[in-house]
Each structure stands twice: as structure tokens, then as C-alpha cells.
Amino acid sequence: MNQPAAPNSDLQLRMKVAACTQILVNQNIMSYSGHVSARLPGRDAFLIQPIDQPRSGLMPEHLLICDYDGKVLDGPQGQVPPAEVSLHGEILRVRKDVNSVAHFHHDLTNSFTLVENVPLRVVKNHAVRWKSGIPVHPDPAHVANARLGRAVVETLGEHHALQIRAHGQVITAESVDAVLNDSIHFVENAQAMYNACAIGRVVPLSGADIESFELYFKRARHVNKLWRFYVEGAQTTGVIPKDWDI
Numbered sequence: 001m002n003q004p005a006a007p008n009s010d011l012q013l014r015m016k017v018a019a020c021t022q023i024l025v026n027q028n029i030m031s032y033s034g035h036v037s038a039r040l041p042g043r044d045a046f047l048i049q050p051i052d053q054p055r056s057g058l059m060p061e062h063l064l065i066c067d068y069d070g071k072v073l074d075g076p077q078g079q080v081p082p083a084e085v086s087l088h089g090e091i092l093r094v095r096k097d098v099n100s101v102a103h104f105h106h107d108l109t110n111s112f113t114l115v116e117n118v119p120l121r122v123v124k125n126h127a128v129r130w131k132s133g134i135p136v137h138p139d140p141a142h143v144a145n146a147r148l149g150r151a152v153v154e155t156l157g158e159h160h161a162l163q164i165r166a167h168g169q170v171i172t173a174e175s176v177d178a179v180l181n182d183s184i185h186f187v188e189n190a191q192a193m194y195n196a197c198a199i200g201r202v203v204p205l206s207g208a209d210i211e212s213f214e215l216y217f218k219r220a221r222h223v224n225k226l227w228r229f230y231v232e233g234a235q236t237t238g239v240i241p242k243d244w245d246i
């Protein structure tokens, strides 16, 4: 399945990946490294940015199409995928419920992997997404080959995010819009817990708290609300072009 996509058929998805990346940079969640991937519908392939392309200026035409092995199927001449492309490829290969992966290296969120006995917990309502748990992958190495990628997949299990110890975060979701939503809420939850730790003993949300929140929570509507908020904000302030129809 390595024939090029029909002209412009993946343009909107490309715009979404570029917008998500630039918004995460603008929100100080992603920095000079990290990446967002998106599965191409109907193909065993995904979009991901080249290794050296500045995240702050990522445009749709910069993106590569890679297969699950990280092999480049299409993209700008001479560009290669990030060193951690296997992280995306191995998750997308195994987790058919996942269509987009974000990986970033957020220091404050990392801090919960650097200390003993203070695991990152669900303390904010929108963090109920991770009620099944937030595993910590023990190997801090760059996920630089398929073996290391498969190890991350094993740690991830059926969860929707994980922390790589002393390294960074991996967020999985059903769409690029949702991966932006979840990346922002993941960091917000970590910041809230960090703040709470500074003033006292943290009390995570209970099972009953989570049930109560979920009773009236509509994920699709919330993802769309948050996506519109950040995209329109980014277009108004010139972070991304106004004519991106996303």
C-alpha cells in the first residue's frame, strides 16, 4: 500500500498535524523535539514530520508518509523521519483504536517520573481519560528502533497515555483533534498535581468522582470545542494560516 495518495486527499489531515504541532509548541508543551503522527485512512501508513524540521514552522507539505516500520513511502526529497518514528509506527500497528499519537518531552510532567512514591494521578476532571492508569515505561532511552517501540507498546497496554521515565510523554487518541485535547489535558493535570503537592497531600479523584463527571461528559463535543478554541486562537494570532480549513 505504498502508492501516493490522490492529490489533496490527505491535505486536511496534513493541516491538522501541522496545526496540532504548532499549537503544542505555542502552548509550551512541545519544544524543539517531539512529534505528532496521524494514521492515513485506509492505509497501513501515517504522516509524521521530518527529523530536523523545526516544530514551530511545520507546514503540511513538510510531512512524510511512513509505513509502520518507519520506512519513508513519500515526502520531500532527502528528508528522514524522527529517530523515534518506531514509537509511532509500533503503536499504530498494534492499537487499531488509535489514529494519532503525540510524543513530547515536558519537563514538569516528567518530574513525576524522577521521584519516588509520587506517581502522576488523575486529579482534574478531564484527566478521567486516564482513569485506567498512567504507566511509566522504565527505559528512558530514545525509542530508536522497532524493539524499543514494541517495548513501549507493551507498557502502554490498553491505556491512553504513558510516561517514559526521565524522558517524556506519549499520548494516544482517536484523531488529531483528540490528541491535541488529550495532550493539553495531560499537562494541565500534571501541573495541577504539581501545584497541589506544593501545599499538601494530594487527593486524587475517586471512582465515584470519575463516574459523576463521566455521567454528563460528551467526549466528541468537548474535543471539538477545545480544537476550535485552540485553532481559532492560533489563526487569530498568526500562529497558523487563517485559510487552513480544519
Ligand SMILES: [Zn+2]
Binding pocket: 084, 103, 104, 105, 142, 143, 167, 168
Ligand atoms: Zn522522545
